[in-house]
Amino acid sequence: MRTYAGHSTARESNELYRKNIEKGQTGLSIAFDLPTQTGYDPDHELSRGEVGKVGVSIAHKGDMHTLLDGIPLNEMNTSMTINATAAWLLALYMAVGEENGVDRKILQGTTQNDIIKEFLSRGTYAFPPAPSMRLIADMIAFTVDEVPKWNPINICSYHLQEAGATPAQEIAYALSTAQAVLDQTRAKTEEDALPRIFGRISFFVNAGIRFIEEHAKLRAMGRLWEELGRERYGVTDEKMLRFRYGVQVNSLGLTESQPENNVIRIVLEALAVTIGRNARARALQLPAWNEALGLPRPWDQQWSLRIQQILAYETDMLDYPDIFEGSKVMDELVDELAEAARAEMAIVAEHGGAVDAVDYMKTQLVESHRERVRRIESGELKVVGQNTYTSSELSPLQQGADGGILTVDPQVEEGQIAAVREWRSQRDQAAVDDALTKLAEAARDESKNIMLPTLEAAAAGATTGEWAQTLRDVFGEYRAPTGVQEAAATDDGTLAELREEVERVSEALGRRVKILVGKPGLDGHSNGAEQIAVRARDAGMDVVYQGIRLTPSEIARTAADEGVHVVGLSILSGSHRELIPTVLRELKDAGADVPVVVGGIIPRADEEELLATGVARVYTPKDFEISRIMGDIVRLVAERHNVAAAA
Amino acid sequence: MTDGSELGRRLRERDRSAAAAALNLIETRTAEGRDQTVALLAEVSPAALGGEAPAHLVGITGPPGAGKSTLLSALVKEWRSRGQTVAVLAVDPSSKRSGGSLLGDRARIEHDPRDDGVLIRSTAAGTMLGGLAPPTREAAQALAAAFDIVVVETVGVGQSETDVADLCDTVAVIVQPGSGDVLQFLKAGIMEVPDVLVVTKADLEEIALRARRDLSAALRAVGARDTPIVAVSSIPPPKGIDELADALEAHRARADVATSRARARRLAALAEFVIEHGESALRALGGRRAAERLLAELDPALPVAELVNKLEAGRS
Secondary structure (H helix, E strand, O other): OOOOEOOOOHHHHHHHHHHHHHOOOOEEEEEEOHHHHHOOOOOOHHHOOOOOOOOEOOOOHHHHHHHOOOOOOOOOEEEEEOOOOHHHHHHHHHHHHHHOOOOHHHOEEEEOOOOHHHHHHHOOOOOOHHHHHHHHHHHHHHHHHHOOOEEOOEEEOHHHHHOOOOHHHHHHHHHHHHHHHHHHHHOOOOHHHHHHHHHHOEEEEEEOOOHHHHHHHHHHHHHHHHHHHHHHHOOOOHHHHOOOEEEEEOOOOOOOOOOOHHHHHHHHHHHHOOOOHHHOOOEEEOOOOOOOOOEOOHHHHHHHHHHHHHHHHOOOHHHOOOOOOOOHHHHHHHHHHHHHHHHHHHHHHHOOOOOOOHHHHHHHHHHHHHHHHHHHHHOOOOOEOOOEOOOOOOOHHHOOOOOOOEOOOOHHHHHHHHHHHHHHHHOOHHHHHHHHHHHHHHHHOOOOOOHHHHHHHHHHOOOHHHHHHHHHHHHOOOOOOOOOOOOOOOOOOOOHHHHHHHHHHHHHHOOOOEEEEEOEOOOOOOHHHHHHHHHHHHOOOEEEEOOOOEOHHHHHHHHHHHOOOEEEEEEOOOOHHHHHHHHHHHHHHOOOOOOEEEEEOOOHHHHHHHHHOOOOEEEOOOOOOHHHHHHHHHHHHHHHOOOOOOO | OOOHHHHHHHHHOOOHHHHHHHHHHHHOOOHHHHHHHHHHHHHOOHHHHOOOOOOEEEEEEEOOOOOHHHHHHHHHHHHHHOOOOEEEEEEEOOOOOOOOEEEOOOOOOOOOOOOOOEEEEEEEOOOOOOOOOHHHHHHHHHHHOOOOEEEEEEEOOOOHHHHHHHHOOEEEEEEOOOOOHHHHHHHHOOOOOOOEEEEOOOOOHHHHHHHHHHHHHHHHHOOOOOOOEEEOEOOOOOEOHHHHHHHHHHHHHHOOHHHHHHHHHHHHHHHHHHHHHHHHHHHHOOOHHHHHHHHHOOOOOOOHHHHHHHHHHHHO
């Protein structure tokens, strides 16, 4: 049991870690901020509003020293939620270990390092798929001998479910990713290292509210993983063949309305991954009840920890062998899921494997998510407190002065910007330049392992942004597929009225209503924006959607040049207070005088602030009826252009 | 309502800030919008400019996934480094069922948003099956007064580039190594020979080389051995981009722009006349060839709207 933590500066996170260690915690789970995850320094334009926001900002070796100050690295098991820049953060960790006299051979921990799901769901990628996979293979080849206790990769199906994956898709895409990683690594190592590498691969799985099926999913996954090991990689050692996984239960199903109900959902989801011994999670992480509202406070996290403790210490769950053994229903369910997943894996293989199938998988996920959203909107899928049993007493949980969430001090960003500039001016520049030159050379030469020059650059004092930029210059910039283009139309008759209104307003305007759906900043959670874009198209609008990671000036320029009537912005990382006013200002400067609507995880207090700065509407997770949002948007356009309301 | 003449005058003075408003107006289908558009276009017509607009109209077309937007990102950068301003009109295939469409997804062209020398605009192809909607032609014409290079980017291989060829001074077709479409279409004569052929993904050396050989063979077979084939790679360091820019420019230098643009305006007038009044009106003029003859006798500098007026007058 550990808690996923890290925020603002290395100094503050270090204090938090030391406090947790005093309480008996034996592992660290480090959360990094988005600039660190995507390879930008705090003073980069895209980092604005994100420095120290969803995790700690680590820009160089000095920050890593501060973060780990006084923590015994020889005893620690450190889990880093890091992907695109995993090689870099591991190098910084090793460099700090070495300077503190800890041999890398005894370092223990995990780097998440699953880049495919970043392209599909989470959006914190830095390089195109092929070189990203090479980085992972280099890391695995390096760690298997040099840092033998390190788990170089943790395949995440968690985020696939968040992006809308069905259980069969979740299994298939995660296992296909593992297969791609193993195939790639095979070319970089000795064949006899393969079973050891296979055994080092672990998974990070999701568990949703349909907890019987979710339990079956885990059993099916274990079965298919073993099959893959035996058949494709010739692994025979039972220990290496074991499906090792950790779980974070579902956040997608957590609601903003009546958020106290989420605790009950979390308990049931936790049950899914613990109830049967043969498929029990090795590690469990539970979200907080108020995630759909904003950042959880320490008390909220404590409440989630208590769920685990009650399950483990009060219930009799751990007293029995596997309780589903011999269950006809469970066996059939597992067979069914395994078969569906095998079929889906075959399609991915036909596309050339997980790397080449990114476009295909993304399209499938957008489609599944669209279907899920449609079912919630139509009431086919019941969500208590959201689309059914919606009347509620006032919740005492949200009546505190903080509104029931945590807020981060915006001063952190300025401090980090000054600090990284100071760092650059103080170091041995020649050594950094030299290390980065070697890094670029290794990147250009497929036969070299990038880890070695990466270590050198880390030790020399290069920054996160410099390391990533050096590789971007060689590998190229990349934009992941949005998956929206092929998404099927929602056409169940419910849109007829809306479409009619879009046509009417378009005709009055003289040209089709045109909307820009934009994702400013580094937040890569694009599921919501994608659904809005697809629905706007289905409603008959011309939609400009360019994917994630846009600067405010890019959004403003596009809005002006494309001649859109309205702009919709989506931010889920909590940086709306910094980014939205900037976008509004840039729009004004670009001469785009259009209404702006904002969607995201936006606390009530911020909502009022945004409306006061000129945002026309704010939508939060409680606004699950997308068609109603569309209706608002058309109305806003009509009002702005003095088009009379429909008779 | 927007003042079309005013916008046209500003474009003529290369006032970039008038461009987006001009495009909005051109897309407007109300009666007043059309009147103002005619006024706008008159201000940027050869008569008003004292000759054809000096801009280079470049058509870039190719199948989805061929790497058009990455190529265009590199090409825009190259043109900017040569000091030329660029406007890109990206034509997206439209969703038929709802009338709505998703734009910009395929055509995200990387550029500095603070650089006034670049404008990117996406439009739905609308109801014109595979072809260019009239606003695209008008937009290209308007932008040609204010930018050095106007790119019309379309998706597909086959029919749509005939329209692009009519509109543009130079047409480049993108070929992805390994896809046989272009080859087959060239050999079968379905596709007109483009002015420049571009083979993308030249980093896949063997495959790109083979694609290049196959294309030259096909070009020889249709007697177009002089058509340049440029191999490009957008993966850093980008390769062949400067060569491509040179090839496009060389074609423009050779081309008889005045004649081809006058022809394009006549074709556009004819198409618009038919859309407005139908085939029966064309018959009243004595048929398509008679109409073409009528147009050929007129001042080649006349804007499209004037040509349409003359056709309408010719009916009675």
